[in-house]
Amino acid sequence: MTATIIGTQGLTKRFGAITAVDGIDLDVREGDVYGFLGANGSGKTTTVRMLLGLVLATSGTAEVLGRPMPRDGRHVLPQIGALVESPAAYPRLSGRANLRVHDALAHGRRATRKGRVDQVLEQVGLAGVDERPVAAYSLGMRQRLGLAHALLGEPRVLVLDEPTNGLDPQGIREVRDLLLQLHRGGTTIFLSSHLLAEVEQIATRVGVLDRGRLVVQERLDVLKRPTGRTYVRTPDVAQARALLDGQVESYDERSLLVRVDDVAALNALLVRGGVRVSGLAPERHTLEDVVLEAAGASSDRFES
């Protein structure tokens, strides 16, 4: 079994009468892109803060890279690249100067500093504007700078809280491509987001937080399993309906949804019956279905 990179048992945080995080057992394995989904206010940021030792848990335990947090933070944190809500930066310094400061604070070797800073600026697409003061950066540029900071030191794990906040569609795509590239290179990524589509596009595993509770934790391909029904595209809908009498769930002028899960057998049956088939595909559950079912009434606060 692959190593657990982030594991929690009964992790709980209360703020007075509010239980922000309610006994969650996270299980993030090596090589995962773990999509941590939840509506606004469901407790994602509080969880991320506990994982990083920025907030103390009320009860429960957390281990990151096999070590208890926050106790072993000094050992663990240098191996984590983190981006948590509106990353802080010195506004009067340039993006490049900010990264140099961070690298120095992290005890990066001075002789190789320029190379490291150049590399992360390039990775996040800030190479052309790195000499401008951060005060002149847009929200999206600040977010990229936060990502560049997280990438300094080539961390084994990235913990990112809403990393595409403030980015335009092009920027969102670039961040997605960058995360996929890092994942291919072996980086484990914990990505918190309220955007279903964002998570659906890059996650390998998904955890869904609903009012502080972890209501789903599963591989994305398992969640998106086939429903047992098959889409058929054909110019011969009437003929197909006659042939599949009683098994047709719905249809329109070019396609049918059929209650059959054996796609090959369905194809053979249609072709034998003289129906021209231009497309066949198993219907799959969507992440939205899964979240709607598990998160119940609060799921209307998700964005797709």
Ligand SMILES: Nc1ncnc2c1ncn2[C@@H]1O[C@H](COP(=O)(O)OP(=O)(O)OP(=O)(O)O)[C@@H](O)[C@H]1O
């Ligand atoms: N320092 C705090 N003091 C009191 N309540 C807090 C504090 N931090 C968070 N909360 C409450 O805990 C709950 C969870 O908040 P949290 O920020 O973790 O959610 P979230 O899922 O990250 O939402 P968002 O995406 O809006 O940041 C909310 O009800 C919030 O008001």
